[in-house]
Amino acid sequence: MPKSKTRVPNTFIALIxxxxxxxxxxxxxxxxxxxxxxxxxxQLGKILDTIAHRGGFYxxxxxxxxxKDSVVSITANNEKIETLLNRIFQNKYQFEERGNYLIITxxxxxxxxxxxxxxxxxxxxxxxxxxxxxxxxxxxINVSVYEKEQLLSTLTDSNGYFKLKLRSPGSxxxxxxxxxxxxxxxxxxxxxxxxVDIGNDRSSFGRSNSYGNRVEGTGxxxxxxxxxxxxxSMNIPDFFAKRPFQISLTPGLSSHRMxxxxxxxxxxxxxxxxxxxxxxxxxxxxxxxxxxxxxxxxQLAGIFxxxxxxxxxxxxxxxxxxxxxTVKGVQMxxxxxxxxxxxxxxxxxxxxxxxxxxxxxxxxLVNIADTSAGASIGLFNIxxxxxxxxxxxxxxxxxxxxxxxxxxxxFYSNLLFGSNxxxxxxxxxxxxxxxHDFLFSKxxxxxxxxxxxxxxxxxxxxxxxxxKLELNLRVGNHLSxxxxxxxxxxxxxxxxxxEGYQNVVNLPDYPEHTQTDHHTKNWLGWEAGLAFxxxxxxxxxxxxxxxxxxxxxxxxxxxxxxxxxxxxTGGELFTQKDLSGHLTGTFSIGYSNNSVVDQPQSAIxxxxxxxxxxxxxxxxxxxxNLYFGGELGEAxxxxxxxxxxxxxxxxxxxxxxxxxxxxxxxxxxxxxxIEAGIRFEDxxxxxxxxxxxxxxxxxxxxxx
Numbered sequence: 001m002p003k004s005k006t007r008v009p010n011t012f013i014a015l016i017x018x019x020x021x022x023x024x025x026x027x028x029x030x031x032x033x034x035x036x037x038x039x040x041x042x043q044l045g046k047i048l049d050t051i052a053h054r055g056g057f058y059x060x061x062x063x064x065x066x067x068k069d070s071v072v073s074i075t076a077n078n079e080k081i082e083t084l085l086n087r088i089f090q091n092k093y094q095f096e097e098r099g100n101y102l103i104i105t106x107x108x109x110x111x112x113x114x115x116x117x118x119x120x121x122x123x124x125x126x127x128x129x130x131x132x133x134x135x136x137x138x139x140x141i142n143v144s145v146y147e148k149e150q151l152l153s154t155l156t157d158s159n160g161y162f163k164l165k166l167r168s169p170g171s172x173x174x175x176x177x178x179x180x181x182x183x184x185x186x187x188x189x190x191x192x193x194x195x196v197d198i199g200n201d202r203s204s205f206g207r208s209n210s211y212g213n214r215v216e217g218t219g220x221x222x223x224x225x226x227x228x229x230x231x232x233s234m235n236i237p238d239f240f241a242k243r244p245f246q247i248s249l250t251p252g253l254s255s256h257r258m259x260x261x262x263x264x265x266x267x268x269x270x271x272x273x274x275x276x277x278x279x280x281x282x283x284x285x286x287x288x289x290x291x292x293x294x295x296x297x298x299q300l301a302g303i304f305x306x307x308x309x310x311x312x313x314x315x316x317x318x319x320x321x322x323x324x325x326t327v328k329g330v331q332m333x334x335x336x337x338x339x340x341x342x343x344x345x346x347x348x349x350x351x352x353x354x355x356x357x358x359x360x361x362x363x364x365l366v367n368i369a370d371t372s373a374g375a376s377i378g379l380f381n382i383x384x385x386x387x388x389x390x391x392x393x394x395x396x397x398x399x400x401x402x403x404x405x406x407x408x409x410x411f412y413s414n415l416l417f418g419s420n421x422x423x424x425x426x427x428x429x430x431x432x433x434x435x436h437d438f439l440f441s442k443x444x445x446x447x448x449x450x451x452x453x454x455x456x457x458x459x460x461x462x463x464x465x466x467x468k469l470e471l472n473l474r475v476g477n478h479l480s481x482x483x484x485x486x487x488x489x490x491x492x493x494x495x496x497x498x499e500g501y502q503n504v505v506n507l508p509d510y511p512e513h514t515q516t517d518h519h520t521k522n523w524l525g526w527e528a529g530l531a532f533x534x535x536x537x538x539x540x541x542x543x544x545x546x547x548x549x550x551x552x553x554x555x556x557x558x559x560x561x562x563x564x565x566x567x568x569t570g571g572e573l574f575t576q577k578d579l580s581g582h583l584t585g586t587f588s589i590g591y592s593n594n595s596v597v598d599q600p601q602s603a604i605x606x607x608x609x610x611x612x613x614x615x616x617x618x619x620x621x622x623x624x625n626l627y628f629g630g631e632l633g634e635a636x637x638x639x640x641x642x643x644x645x646x647x648x649x650x651x652x653x654x655x656x657x658x659x660x661x662x663x664x665x666x667x668x669x670x671x672x673x674i675e676a677g678i679r680f681e682d683x684x685x686x687x688x689x690x691x692x693x694x695x696x697x698x699x700x701x702x703x704x
Contacts, residue, residue: 393529
């Protein structure tokens, strides 16, 4: 017969395993190791060194907090290190294990709830009491007292008193938690008529130092977030709840009341604006959305979105999107997109995009990134690990071309201005291009470019497309020469050539006409020139001027975009509010006079147009002084733009008086208050009133 096998009960095996695990955990804990020591009037530093040596670990502490030369007498026989240290420091410090180190920090004081009371009224509960410092015995102001399940909270008053209205918990209990910065949390639980003090309900009392409160330190956060909400954020930095939805009128006036900044919602509707912990679905703001931490999927706002953490999905705002961390997805704004982390995806703004590290695409007038492995497409691209190149060149039809290339060698944008300086063959052009450099060495590389320009051969009625292949040779630290072939396509409307200008598509001289108004020409040409090459300096430290107000005045002088308007003069009064280190809001009221030159010989007579432009906008500072801006507004006309003279010489005024306008600009604000810049202004209701102008102003700070 086979031998019978002895079966060990499973319960017994489990007990042995658990015992071994507890013994192993106890053996691994530094604080639970036992030592025997005896010191009489010995320096504290030597005692700590002895304990660390015998325990096989190291102490870590701030030498300014612990006086190592103080004299201590202590005797212990097979005593736990935790108990031993509490005796030495008289419970004034706390201890945390990290690897083979024992970290000593000052003990966090405790909160205590006293004279607590609960009353039932119409199926609601009123909980009241006082919060005090357990050690000092003093009552504390601005302590957050809250119920986690119902997401209801309040702050203690100057006497440490609180009163909190709660819904009935049914057959369950009510747990009230008190939290304050630099204190350990305390929780009490009410079970019918029984009060149970469960003390500190967190396993770790260290405060989270993540980006949770960063949003409250921005200029926009200071403007829209109340002091009570900021205090609660400091008191409760690491507790966040999840709920399916919330509705708010303004920050603080929410279905989650003052707890809205601690709740992540799947759907968030902010009628005017709201402040929540985050969104994990859809958020819609009539004017603005502010999220303390992360945003996922879709966020829409009439004016701005501000997110203190990561954006994963799509942000759309009428003016500004700001993420204080990474963006994975799309930021689309009428004026500005800003990300303080890495951008994986697309930033699209009419005016300005900025990112710490670009691994996607930026599309806007001005793009800024500290480092870039992606593509920035715009008039100016300030890439800190990139370059800028200013070049002069000549080609088949223009003898003076200026180009500004900005970006990286992998991808750069090209801003182009061209002219043929000649008495009888004038030509003007401007446009944009993109390019890529193939680097053979530091001194030799090949550029491939595609450019598109608007051209003027008497009228701005031509488009010029080019593909270029240019060899670049460095002849100095910053100087290079380049040359290469170009493939050109020129499309022009018109039926005859205008005297004194280039005749690219071979139009006949007036009065002869062609049978069609659309003409094209393709040719293989050349281009050659000189270039100044350099790199951008490292990003200047952002200056936080978020509390600054400015008042100023400016003079404006410029030229009209198209006939018959020419000289433009005027001025404006303006005010500015700095919202953050890089963003400024502007408002201005001015006067503009558009003079008429070259009056057409017809019954239509154009009038000099006077208007009062009223505009609001924003500025983006690239560094400390250089800015790019954009404004929208209304021009209140003081007269009509044109008149028709009838055969009996009677004059009748026609044309709209008022017009919507927009105005992109760039300039430099000197530290002494003087500002100088350029601006393009388009009066949309009038196809013929557009202007380029130089602006010279002075501003002064209204507050310190």
